[in-house]
Amino acid sequence: MPLRFLACLAFVAAAPVWALTPQQLANSKGCMACHSMSQKIVGPGFKQVADKYRGDKSAPAKLAAKIRKGGSGVWGTMVMPPAAVSEAEAQQLASWILSQK
């Protein structure tokens, strides 16, 4: 299957050109204005979020939706505004946040 192999190579070669790390994405989308990795600022620290949802299989989809729509009431009365991110970016951010230890 030479074609498949080539397609694979092309993907691997192209990836670093466009892909931001989730950390860079979070910085560029302004998430870090309200969140830090380990402690509460305006919103919860991302490690706290990961701890809260550890073992929750619905968490990636739930958090991706929350990142896009915003909301409040889970961590307190402060409101998280909806973020201007694509569905793919929201999923990338959610799984990165949930992978914090």
Ligand code: HEC
């Ligand atoms: C203006 C401040 C602000 C910004 C900017 C912000 N957040 Fe939040 N975030 C919050 C607050 C406040 C909460 C707590 C909401 C709650 O209690 O339901 C929160 C909660 C969260 C949660 C946990 C949600 C839950 O239901 O447990 C995640 C995940 C999250 N934010 C990710 C992000 C990401 C990713 C971005 C950037 C795209 C971002 N936030 C930008 C304030 C912010």
